[in-house]
Amino acid sequence: MTAVSLDKVTKVFNQGRPDEVTALSDINLEIGAGRFVSLIGPSGCGKSTLLRLIADLIPASSGTVEVAGKPATRARLDQEYGIAFQQAGLFEWRTVQRNVELPLELRGASRAERKARATEMLALVGLADFAGHYPAQLSGGMQQRVAIARALAVHPPLLLMDEPFGALDEMTRERLQSELLAICAKTGTSTVFVTHSISEAVFLSDQVVVMSPRPGRITAIIDVDLPARDDAARQSPAYFEAITAVRRALRGTDNASASTDAVAAPSSRTPGSASPAATAP
Amino acid sequence: MNLLRRVAPPVLLGIFALVAWELTVSLGRIAPFILPAPSAIWHELVAQRQNVWEAALASGLNALVGLAWGTVAGVLAAMAASRFRLLSEVSIPLAAVLNALPIIALAPILNNMFESTSSVPRRLVAGIIVFFPVFINTLRGLREVDPTHRELMTSYAAGGWTFTRLVRLPGALPFVFTGLRQASSLAVIAAVVAEYFGGLQDGLGSRITSAAAFTAYPRAWAFVVGACLLGLFFYLATLLLERIAMPWKTRLIS
Numbered sequence: 001m002t003a004v005s006l007d008k009v010t011k012v013f014n015q016g017r018p019d020e021v022t023a024l025s026d027i028n029l030e031i032g033a034g035r036f037v038s039l040i041g042p043s044g045c046g047k048s049t050l051l052r053l054i055a056d057l058i059p060a061s062s063g064t065v066e067v068a069g070k071p072a073t074r075a076r077l078d079q080e081y082g083i084a085f086q087q088a089g090l091f092e093w094r095t096v097q098r099n100v101e102l103p104l105e106l107r108g109a110s111r112a113e114r115k116a117r118a119t120e121m122l123a124l125v126g127l128a129d130f131a132g133h134y135p136a137q138l139s140g141g142m143q144q145r146v147a148i149a150r151a152l153a154v155h156p157p158l159l160l161m162d163e164p165f166g167a168l169d170e171m172t173r174e175r176l177q178s179e180l181l182a183i184c185a186k187t188g189t190s191t192v193f194v195t196h197s198i199s200e201a202v203f204l205s206d207q208v209v210v211m212s213p214r215p216g217r218i219t220a221i222i223d224v225d226l227p228a229r230d231d232a233a234r235q236s237p238a239y240f241e242a243i244t245a246v247r248r249a250l251r252g253t254d255n256a257s258a259s260t261d262a263v264a265a266p267s268s269r270t271p272g273s274a275s276p277a278a279t280a281p
Numbered sequence: 282m283n284l285l286r287r288v289a290p291p292v293l294l295g296i297f298a299l300v301a302w303e304l305t306v307s308l309g310r311i312a313p314f315i316l317p318a319p320s321a322i323w324h325e326l327v328a329q330r331q332n333v334w335e336a337a338l339a340s341g342l343n344a345l346v347g348l349a350w351g352t353v354a355g356v357l358a359a360m361a362a363s364r365f366r367l368l369s370e371v372s373i374p375l376a377a378v379l380n381a382l383p384i385i386a387l388a389p390i391l392n393n394m395f396e397s398t399s400s401v402p403r404r405l406v407a408g409i410i411v412f413f414p415v416f417i418n419t420l421r422g423l424r425e426v427d428p429t430h431r432e433l434m435t436s437y438a439a440g441g442w443t444f445t446r447l448v449r450l451p452g453a454l455p456f457v458f459t460g461l462r463q464a465s466s467l468a469v470i471a472a473v474v475a476e477y478f479g480g481l482q483d484g485l486g487s488r489i490t491s492a493a494a495f496t497a498y499p500r501a502w503a504f505v506v507g508a509c510l511l512g513l514f515f516y517l518a519t520l521l522l523e524r525i526a527m528p529w530k531t532r533l534i535s
Contacts, residue, residue, distance in 0.1 A: 052432075055436055056436075057432050057435050057436060076435075076436060076438060077438045079437065079438070081436070083432075083433070083436045085429050085432065085433075087427075087429045088429075089427065089429030089430055089432075089433055091430070091447075091448070091451070092529055093451040093452075093454070093527070093529050094529075102437075102447070103437055106437045106438075106439050106443070134528075134529040135529075136529065
């Protein structure tokens with residue numbers, strides 16, 4: 001069973017106009033059910049666009065996008081996925097609880113069912129005590145957890161995330177990464193996760209999809225096989241090997257002058273600091 | 282202590298100004314028909330308190346009715362204008378023209394259109410004055426939708442009226458109240474000033490003109506004080522309503 005299937009997908013913005021941009025070209029990707037897949041690449045490589053195509057927030061110019069075996073539009077209407085963005089995007093006039101209830105409300109769930117599900121989801125992200133608070137009373141990390149709870153509220157088989165931890169500090173980010181993995185393992189949700197952090201992609205994913213810009217395309221798909229996903233894993237050789245592999249794949253997508261010194265570079269750096277390849281000297 | 286520090290300076294300044302005013306009038310021997318002393322105005326206010334109260338009720342009701350219909354019309358027009366692009370392009374210059382229209386020019390004409398015992402002209406004037414700030418602010422609020430909210434609602438397949446009801450209207454609420462705060466004082470001014478041009482003579486405006494016509498200047502001033510208090514009451518009531526309507530903002534302050 002595949003969660004997401006993209007076949008020869010292209011996306012062209014402003015088609016037929018002087019400012020025409022090919023954002024994505026010839027994308028083929030299969031994401032298996034229950035898998036955690038990251039999309040990584042420098043800015044402008046179309047990773048966010050790709051996520052929006054899967055979410056059917058924008059239409060593909062050509063090719064087919066299928067989610068849970070259905071056309072993307074059908075999947076969206078059936079709420080087959082939950083989505084979270086870099087901005088938590090909570091509705092400030094609703095309490096935390098009513099924010100989480102919103103997707104259920106739009107599905108026509110009963111009041112009791114909504115309340116039960118929201119309570120369950122808030123417990124899952126560790127915010128049960130904050131149900132009655134308003135978003136502005138929470139920290140950025142807590143808001144993002146509410147956004148994740150909201151994305152999971154309808155128990156979707158697929159979770160789409162667009163740099164959800166991008167605006168958070170390093171400590172909060174690492175804690176939320178572990179929490180997210182635990183939630184995904186518990187609920188069996190497939191996840192597509194957009195990031196520009198190599199270490200984040202490697203730590204979270206079963207598979208890292210490396211993309212390059214102009215036009216946006218997939219240049220490598222790297223399988224990550226860590227023994228466990230805990231703090232010890234962040235120190236394991238397998239983790240560093242995967243980081244090196246992803247970094248090398250990202251360098252390979254750079255222009256020729258940058259790739260000449262890319263061969264020597266990975267070993268001379270501390271892998272943990274994982275700077276994006278786009279900033280190579 | 283904190284409250285005292287915030288309240289004390291304006292109160293002290295007000296007392297100082299009143300004392301200075303009193304001394305200027307009594308020591309400077311300014312004729313009472315030019316500027317009456319605060320003590321004389323206070324004396325009249327106490328003596329006329331029944332009349333001031335009744336006139337304030339009449340003017341207040343006119344202002345309230347004007348404020349209500351002007352606000353409803355302003356919000357509905359803003360919703361329509363934000364929904365249909367063409368309508369907004371036509372309606373914004375039209376609303377600007379309406380705003381530039383001096384009520385002084387409008388009041389006598391409206392008074393002639395209705396019976397002399399009718400309160401409708403004053404309420405119309407107040408409503409027209411209220412319409413503009415409410416319309417412009419609400420329209421801006423309705424247009425400013427967080428792009429993340431927009432994408433989120435698309436992912437929920439929620440559009441049209443659901444989107445307006447759940448996202449755009451609550452999002453526009455702070456803007457509506459910005460307009461309403463301006464409009465509440467304007468409504469009182471409009472209701473009072475409209476009485477200077479005829480029509481039913483039971484409000485503060487007509488009392489001010491008739492007192493002035495009888496050269497009873499302290500009495501005229503007493504009614505001006507009444508109008509000032511009425512305007513202040515409307516403004517504070519709007520602030521209170523804002524707090525009640527947007528509990529998510531109130532909670533942050535407390």
